Amino acid sequence: MRVPRSRAELHRALAFARAEAGGAQACIPLRDVTPLLEEVHAEYFQRRFGDVTWQFSVQRSLANINRDARHIRLHFTLNSHDVPDDVFRMTFIHELLHLEIPPGLDDRGFPEQHTPAFRTAEKARNPHRTEGWGWLNDNLPLKHQKFFDCTEVVPRKIRLTPAQRDWVAEATGIHLSRSVRCDDPLLRTQHAALWLIVLLARHHKE
Numbered sequence: 004m005r006v007p008r009s010r011a012e013l014h015r016a017l018a019f020a021r022a023e024a025g026g027a028q029a030c031i032p033l034r035d036v037t038p039l040l041e042e043v044h045a046e047y048f049q050r051r052f053g054d055v056t057w058q059f060s061v062q063r064s065l066a067n068i069n070r071d072a073r074h075i076r077l078h079f080t081l082n083s084h085d086v087p088d089d090v091f092r093m094t095f096i097h098e099l100l101h102l103e104i105p106p107g108l109d110d111r112g113f114p115e116q117h118t119p120a121f122r123t124a125e126k127a128r129n130p131h132r133t134e135g136w137g138w139l140n141d142n143l144p145l146k147h148q149k150f151f152d153c154t155e156v157v158p159r160k161i162r163l164t165p166a167q168r169d170w171v172a173e174a175t176g177i178h179l180s181r182s183v184r185c186d187d188p189l190l191r192t193q194h195a196a197l198w199l200i201v202l203l204a205r206h207h208k209e
């Protein structure tokens with residue numbers, strides 16, 4: 004999916020996103036990570052999986068792949084220009100490895116995506132693992148769901164980009180952390196303070 008540059012392209016991208024979503028709500032991409040997907044597909048998998056598509060999506064899981072459709076879904080919090088390319092490289096290699104290494108069963112007989120064979124292959128063949136996970140753990144509220152064998156982005160928390168945090172610090176003097184609860188009382192106080200300033204300024208003019 005390419006980044007829309009006109010109104011017509013935006014509508015086309017929306018229609019495509021809805022058709023592709025199949026239940027998950029797709030987001031209009033702020034950045035196009037197709038070149039990164041094509042790069043790792045060629046470099047690490049000799050392009051042998053044919054057309055692999057991707058989208059940013061409203062979901063809990065950090066990333067996942069539909070094996071039949073060869074379609075990768077990325078959590079919408081990654082839909083941002085400050086996410087380093089290596090995070091996408093690492094994620095795409097991980098998801099493409101799922102096409103190569105089939106799921107197995109764990110000792111309790113439950114389906115297991117990340118089998119010992121998968122983990123060994125990933126350690127050996129994903130050179131972006133350390134940087135990628137380093138950035139993710141530093142910047143996102145993540146939780147490993149042991150039962151579902153997947154990593155989730157903690158809901159009801161929002162991630163603030165460095166530019167957003169700088170803006171708030173400059174405007175209000177408040178230094179926010181990298182991720183805040185959507186209903187963070189600090190944000191509420193800040194909103195109340197900003198509204199008060201706006202109201203007082205208006206009152207002053209009249």
Ligand SMILES: [Zn+2]
Binds near residue numbers: 097098117
């Ligand atoms: Zn996985």
